[in-house]
Amino acid sequence: MEPLIIILGMLTLGVIALVSLVVWRDRRELKLSQITKNISEFEKTVKEIQQIKEEMEKMLAVARKHTDLAVSQVEGQVKQVKNSVAHLEQRLHIVSSGGEKRNLSRERYPKSQGKGKSRGNSREPKQKEQPSKSKKDELVKINDGEKYAKLYELADRGLSPQEIAQQLNLGYDEVELVLELKGKRLS
DSSP states (O other): OHHHHHHHHHHHHHHHHHHHHHHHHHHHHHHHHHHHHHHHHHHHHHHHHHHHHHHHHHHHHHHHHHHHHHHHHHHHHHHHHHHHHHHHHHHHHHHHHHHHHHHHHHHHSOOEETTTEESSOTTSOOOOOOOOOOHHHHHHHHHHHHHHHHHHHHHHTTOOHHHHHHHHTOOHHHHHHHHHHHHHHHO
């Protein structure tokens, strides 16, 4: 009987070992299947990220094109403004320096009609024509507007009319008058 007990003990040990091996293998396969599932999900996520990255790169390329176009348009407009400013500065220079010369030349050499006769009656004394408002006068108004804006700004800072007159090189009475008119307009 002893050999039978030994054989039964060995068989029992063999069955236990076999069951342990099967359980271990199943756990390993379960872990492997879980890892495989995780890897496939990770790969899917990586593909989605790559697609999003490609879409973002396309969007950035389009945005760069639009930005470059907008910048070039703005640069063109800035160039046009600079050209306009330069043209206006030239005209201002011509008007401020050449305008007086033109008026003098008109007074000295009046236009004649026909064969050397002057337009006016030669017996009547020549009257100087009142110069109409020229562009120079209009520019002075613009400068006065800027001057008065500066005057208002200094007054708002709390400077006295005398200090304002000194800073802006204006008469004291003019400063008081402008401030008084501003006060009436505001109230």
